[in-house]
Amino acid sequence: MSRVRASDEPVLIELNPREQRLYDRLRTRVVKVEEPGQASGMADILLLLPDFTVLLARLLRDPHVPRRSKLIALLGIGYVLSPIDLMPAILLGPLGLLDDFVVATAALSRLINHVHPDVVRAAWPGQGDALDAIQRAAAWCEWVLGKKLRGFVRGALRLEQR
Numbered sequence: 001m002s003r004v005r006a007s008d009e010p011v012l013i014e015l016n017p018r019e020q021r022l023y024d025r026l027r028t029r030v031v032k033v034e035e036p037g038q039a040s041g042m043a044d045i046l047l048l049l050p051d052f053t054v055l056l057a058r059l060l061r062d063p064h065v066p067r068r069s070k071l072i073a074l075l076g077i078g079y080v081l082s083p084i085d086l087m088p089a090i091l092l093g094p095l096g097l098l099d100d101f102v103v104a105t106a107a108l109s110r111l112i113n114h115v116h117p118d119v120v121r122a123a124w125p126g127q128g129d130a131l132d133a134i135q136r137a138a139a140w141c142e143w144v145l146g147k148k149l150r151g152f153v154r155g156a157l158r159l160e161q162r
Contacts, residue, residue, distance in 0.1 A: 046097050048137055051126030052104040053080050058123035059111060069114045076107030102141050109138040 053076075059065050060073040079100065086099045112120055112134055124130035 045137065045140060046101055048126065048133060049080070049097060049101050049104060051124070051133070052101070052108055052137070053077060054125045055120070055123055055130065056080075056104060056107060056111075058125075059115065059120070062119060062123060064119045065111075065115050069111050072107050072110050076104050079103045101137070102145070105134065105137045105141050108134045 056073045056076045060070050060077065065073070080103065085096060112131060117131055120130050120134075124133075126133060
C-alpha cells in the first residue's frame with residue numbers, strides 16, 4: 001500500500017490522454033468566457049471548474065477514497081458533464097457554467113471532510129493548494145447563493161404584505 005505524505009514541494013502529476021482531453025475541453029469552454037486581457041471575478045472563479053472536475057475524476061479512482069465519497073464524486077462529475085443543466089450555457093453564456101461550478105464545489109466541499117487532505121492534494125491538477133481553492137470556492141458559492149436567497153425571501157415577503 002502506498003503512503004501519501006504532505007510536502008512543501010510542488011507535485012507534478014501528468015494526466016493520462018483521456019483525462020487531458022476532458023481537462024482541455026472543459027478549460028476551453030471556460031476560457032472562452034472572457035476576451036483576452038479582460039479580468040473578471042466570474043472568469044477567475046469559473047476557471048476552477050476544469051480543475052475541480054479533473055480532481056473529482058481522480059478522487060473517484062483513488063483507492064484511498066471511501067465508497068460513499070466516490071458516489072459523491074460520481075454525481076458531481078455526472079452533473080458537470082450532463083447536457084441537462086438548471087442554467088444552460090447555450091442560453092446564458094458564461095452564467096450557464098455557474099450551476100456546474102456550484103455542484104462541483106459542493107461535491108468537493110463534502111469530499112474534503114471524508115478524504116485525507118494529502119490524497120486531495122496529490123490529485124489536484126490546479127495551481128496553489130487544493131484545500132484552499134475548494135474552501136474559497138465554497139465560501140464564494142455560499143455568499144452568492146445566500147445573497148440570491150435573501151433577495152428571493154425579501155421579494156416573497158413584499159408580495160405577502162400586499
